[in-house]
Amino acid sequence: GGSSARDQQNTKKSSAKETGVDVWPSGEAHDHMTFCVFGASGDLAKKKIYPSLLALFYEGRLPKSFSVFGYARSKMTSEEFRERIRMSLGCRIDAKENCDEFMEEFLKRCEYVHGNYDEGADFEKLDQEMLKTEEGKKAMRVFYLSIPPSIFVPVAQMSSRYVQSKTGETRVIVEKPFGRDLESSRALTKALAAELSEKQTYRIDHYLGKELIENLTVLRFSNIMFQPLWNRNYIRNVQINFSENFGTEGRGGYFDNYGIIRDIMQNHLLQIMALFAMEEPASLDAEDIRDEKVKVIRSIRDIDIDNVVLGQYKGKTSGSNVFPAYLDDETVPKGSNCATFAAIALFIDNARWDGVPFLMKAGKALHKRGCEIRIQFRHAPGNIYADKKSKPISRGGGGTAGDSSNAQCNELVIRIQPDEAIYLKINNKVPGLGHKMDRSILDLTYKSKYSVGELPDAYERLILDVIHGDKRLFIRNDELEAAWKLFTPLLETIESENIPPELYPYGSRGPIGAHYLASRWNVRWG
Ligand code: NDP
Ligand code: BG6
Numbered sequence: 051g052g053s054s055a056r057d058q059q060n061t062k063k064s065s066a067k068e069t070g071v072d073v074w075p076s077g078e079a080h081d082h083m084t085f086c087v088f089g090a091s092g093d094l095a096k097k098k099i100y101p102s103l104l105a106l107f108y109e110g111r112l113p114k115s116f117s118v119f120g121y122a123r124s125k126m127t128s129e130e131f132r133e134r135i136r137m138s139l140g141c142r143i144d145a146k147e148n149c150d151e152f153m154e155e156f157l158k159r160c161e162y163v164h165g166n167y168d169e170g171a172d173f174e175k176l177d178q179e180m181l182k183t184e185e186g187k188k189a190m191r192v193f194y195l196s197i198p199p200s201i202f203v204p205v206a207q208m209s210s211r212y213v214q215s216k217t218g219e220t221r222v223i224v225e226k227p228f229g230r231d232l233e234s235s236r237a238l239t240k241a242l243a244a245e246l247s248e249k250q251t252y253r254i255d256h257y258l259g260k261e262l263i264e265n266l267t268v269l270r271f272s273n274i275m276f277q278p279l280w281n282r283n284y285i286r287n288v289q290i291n292f293s294e295n296f297g298t299e300g301r302g303g304y305f306d307n308y309g310i311i312r313d314i315m316q317n318h319l320l321q322i323m324a325l326f327a328m329e330e331p332a333s334l335d336a337e338d339i340r341d342e343k344v345k346v347i348r349s350i351r352d353i354d355i356d357n358v359v360l361g362q363y364k365g366k367t368s369g370s371n372v373f374p375a376y377l378d379d380e381t382v383p384k385g386s387n388c389a390t391f392a393a394i395a396l397f398i399d400n401a402r403w404d405g406v407p408f409l410m411k412a413g414k415a416l417h418k419r420g421c422e423i424r425i426q427f428r429h430a431p432g433n434i435y436a437d438k439k440s441k442p443i444s445r446g447g448g449g450t451a452g453d454s455s456n457a458q459c460n461e462l463v464i465r466i467q468p469d470e471a472i473y474l475k476i477n478n479k480v481p482g483l484g485h486k487m488d489r490s491i492l493d494l495t496y497k498s499k500y501s502v503g504e505l506p507d508a509y510e511r512l513i514l515d516v517i518h519g520d521k522r523l524f525i526r527n528d529e530l531e532a533a534w535k536l537f538t539p540l541l542e543t544i545e546s547e548n549i550p551p552e553l554y555p556y557g558s559r560g561p562i563g564a565h566y567l568a569s570r571w572n573v574r575w576g
Pocket of ligand 2: 256294313
């Protein structure tokens with residue numbers, strides 16, 4: 051007997067109306083969820099929030115009773131809004147699946163209200179509309195502030211005054227950027243705290259919702275083989291690399307006010323570094339994890355400007371293709387020195403990491419899109435196979451370009467995206483009667499190991515965590531403060547001295563200076 055996976059899927063597919071959970075994992079006694087996206091007419095709502103909600107619905111992860119509101123100034127009826135988001139919704143779970151029925155059922159629960167972001171009467175109208183869908187149930191309300199930071203505070207004020215749930219909890223998701231520096235971030239934290247408690251506030255860093263970042267603590271703390279190696283005695287250097295093969299197309303106006311350090315490093319890459327380097331938390335409890343992250347961020351040494359390389363992409367013509375320079379973007383001020391690339395050597399002054407360079411690199415308009423952590427281990431001491439002349443070791447399987455000493459070091463790579471993988475480079479004898487050695491790879495490539503289809507989008511995981519009241523993957527206010535304390539002096543130096551970035555061609559590997567920086571610390575970029 052027993053039904054096949056396909057049967058189960060068909061059963062699931064045919065029951066869009068019944069999908070959903072009855073019991074709230076956080077144990078709170080809610081029996082409805084009202085989710086509201088402020089800035090619903092915008093890019094993030096369309097690209098990430100609505101598709102993630104649909105995917106959660108499809109997977110049966112949303113509460114049985116829920117409604118989704120979009121709020122923005124743009125004038126539209128709910129019907130027009132549904133038409134608009136229908137276009138951006140797809141079936142993430144499996145492109146071959148037909149999830150039309152789910153989509154229609156989902157769209158039925160979507161409403162749109164237009165109004166200003168600082169008008170009490172408009173928010174009262176929103177509250178009335180929400181109450182209609184809640185039908186007297188005990189409702190949790192989740193608000194997603196998918197709006198520019200300039201209006202975070204008025205929207206937090208209005209929503210806390212007029213649309214907080216009267217029958218259950220209200221939780222508010224805040225998008226980055228959380229300020230531009232220590233001072234503005236403190237001011238924002240203070241202004242938001244006047245309206246929302248820390249418990250209600252979910253500061254999102256979507257990198258924390260990525261599968262391999264979630265897995266980092268599993269890898270570190272549940273494998274005895276990594277535990278003893280995870281320190282200065284065995285690890286020679288760590289790289290955290292982020293690259294995109296497109297420029298700031300269309301977002302130049304936003305970007306110029308922030309630059310790559312604020313856009314990517316102060317949040318996404320620093321979060322990865324903290325999870326990579328922190329001590330083992332007392333438990334998986336959100337506060338225990340965040341305590342350890344704050345501690346390690348505070349142990350990072352002040353950044354020396356000599357350990358920083360800045361770059362900006364210039365245009366490139368290749369055949370008939372013209373790739374624009376950053377400065378060609380009309381929304382970018384003429385002659386801007388804003389960095390679209392940065393490489394930084396960081397050091398953690400604690401017993402575990404003393405002297406180990408952590409090289410962070412992030413850039414737009416580079417040769418490829420990707421994000422990975424590369425851990426280069428020390429040489430095996432007294433290695434009897436180290437004599438390269440008599441026992442040649444060739445480069446195998448996409449290894450690091452290396453001199454003779456580099457070629458034999460183990461390297462662990464955690465590829466966050468694309469094509470998620472964890473692989474370990476080891477030295478291995480080529481099978482056969484000879485004595486040739488090779489650099490081989492122990493390879494855990496997700497798509498060949500796990501047949502789970504496409505992995506959930508980071509936003510899916512994070513939205514689900516908010517519904518569950520799980521704050522492990524959200525940024526606590528002291529963490530944010532520590533992150534800004536680290537980067538603000540550097541940003542002030544760069545901006546007050548108006549340091550010019552080194553130009554690099556669109557689609558290249560970035561400025562040469564980054565290679566000099568790495569070689570100063572005896573590192574080769576992966
Ligand atoms: P948008 O610029 O698209 O803004 C969202 C909506 O806010 C707009 O549709 C508009 O709606 C309203 N709005 C825009 N500018 C103003 C303004 N000056 N005053 C009042 N309302 C305004 O933002 P995104 O959707 O791209 O992003 C939302 C938030 O998420 C931002 O904080 C952004 O930094 C952050 N973010 C975005 C990412 C992305 O990929 N897009 C990635 C990571 C973070 P209307 O006019 O209808 O009211
Ligand atoms: C955002 C940045 O936070 O992350 C963008 O503002 C960047 O500039 C994006 O493109 C990258 O996210 P992902 O998930 O596509 O790697």
